[in-house]
Amino acid sequence: MFIESTNGKEKYYQINNAVHNFLYLLQHVEVPLPTPSKDEVLIKLEAASLNPFDWKVQKGMLWPLLPCKFPYIPGTDIAGEVIEVGKSVRKFKPGDKVVALVSPFSGGGLAEFAVAKESITASRPSEASASESAGLPVAGLTAHQAITKTIGIKLDGSGERKNVLITAASGGVGHYAIQLAKLGNTHVTATCGARNIELVKSLGADEVIDYKTPDGAALKSPSGKKYDAVIHCAVGFPWSTFEPNLTLNGKVVDITPSSASMLTFALKKLTFSKKQLVPLFLLPKREDLQYLIDLVKEGKLKTVLDSKYPLTKAEDAWAKSIDGHATGKIIIEF
Known part of the structure; x- marks a missing residue:
């Protein structure tokens, strides 16, 4: 060829x-x-x-x-x-x-x-x-939309401090999500494999959990923090794993929604639950992509x-x- x-x-x-x-x-x-x-x-x-x-x-x-x-x-x-x-x-x-x-x-x-x-x-x-x-286009925009639009984190560092969990944090969306979340007023807990722990820390994560450990499987913060929001980039976790780790108004943003997560989303809405699972469907915008490129230029995103x-x-x-x-x-x- x-x-x-x-x-x-x-x-x-x-x-x-x-x-x-x-x-x-x-x-x-x-x-x-x-x-x-x-x-x-x-x-x-x-x-x-x-x-x-x-x-x-x-x-x-x-x-x-x-x-x-x-x-x-x-x-x-x-x-x-x-x-x-x-x-x-x-x-x-x-x-x-x-x-x-x-x-x-x-x-x-x-x-x-x-x-x-x-x-x-x-x-x-x-x-x-x-x-x-x-x-940047799909992974970066997905991370940006989850953080700024769905969770509501302001990337200028203003706003109420939030505790955020990012699963599969060394992957395409996850590694951007860490960096963007840290531009806001957040404490970031991240999960990844053992070989990527130091990398994920270098991207700004405050706590990193090996997903193969018991705490990783349970998504428990090492410091015992409850999560205001979860950016869920992994697969295979049922709602029952997330729920005990969430604050009263905690939100799970599922970037790869399945039929099971869509059902959970509907049930939480129908029962007026304060804890929510939100499926994310990317709505790309040029101004958001330009914003990410500008962050790269400024050395704030890699x-x-x-x-x-x-x-x-x-x-x-x-x-x-x-x-x-x-x-x-x-x-x-x-």
């Missing part, structure tokens, strides 16, 4: 529908360059990052919502250089360095070239590398890079993401 674009075509990875409706094969092929619509920019990619969402699409876990049609190019998080703009685009011009979120409904991020809406594309300063920036792969080794990156033990973000470079 060649990385260079030739004769107006590009190499990219796509998901094809196999004989069985629920078997989606990941292949790399050559296709024409995409054309931006009036409100889109065409970006030559320098880096992209993977999210669990991507392989969940491949495995048919989001069917029938996604894929919308075949072939489907996975990937949403991209960073690169604008090479063409639609006629209605005003904020960007060819040559601009940007980071963007590709619509999951159209797909296209795991390619040499991709189109993105101007409304979810942000300027990338020289201080923010393509690889570091590419980790992307922990688990590993980097060339596009020719995208299958290896894909397998690493499915394995579920990445520390920070998995990056594909072009």
Whole structure:
């Protein structure tokens, strides 16, 4: 597979529908360059990052919502250089360095070239590398939305002090959540594997629990604190584990809501419980993405890079993401 674009075509990875409706094969092929619509920019990619969402699409876990049609190019998080703009685009011009979120409904991020809406594309300063920036769109915006919108933490440090628990804190969303939460007036307890304890502490966590220990399994704070909020980035914890660890008005923000968590959400609402489970569905905004990029420029936020792969080794990156033990973000470079 060649990385260079030739004769107006590009190499990219796509998901094809196999004989069985629920078997989606990941292949790399050559296709024409995409054309931006009036409100889109065409970006030559320098880096992209993977999210669990991507392989969940491949495995048919989001069917029938996604894929919308075949072939489907996975990937949403991209960073690169604008090479063409639609006629209605005003904020960007060819040559601009940007980071963007590709619509999951159209797909296209795991390619040499991709189109993105101007409304979810942000300027990338020289201080923010393509690889570091590419980790931000889904994971960074999810952490930002959970902390600022759902929990209500003010990142200028004002506001009432809160005790926050972040599960799977060394992962993609978790490692951003620690850093953002510490910009606010918070005490952060975090869970992770033993090998990542020092890393999580270095990101700002006040207390770190090995999730394999009894206290980790019970989500108990070493200092005995109750949590005003939990940013739940892990899977497999029932509501009964969270409830005794919450303050009277404690809130659990589930970033990967399941049918069980949706049922708990509904039951808590119906019974007017003060303790709530809130499923989070990302509502990306360009101003929030620009805010995160600006934090990177100022040295207040960083992307922990688990590993980097060339596009020719995208299958290896894909397998690493499915394995579920990445520390920070998995990056594909072009």
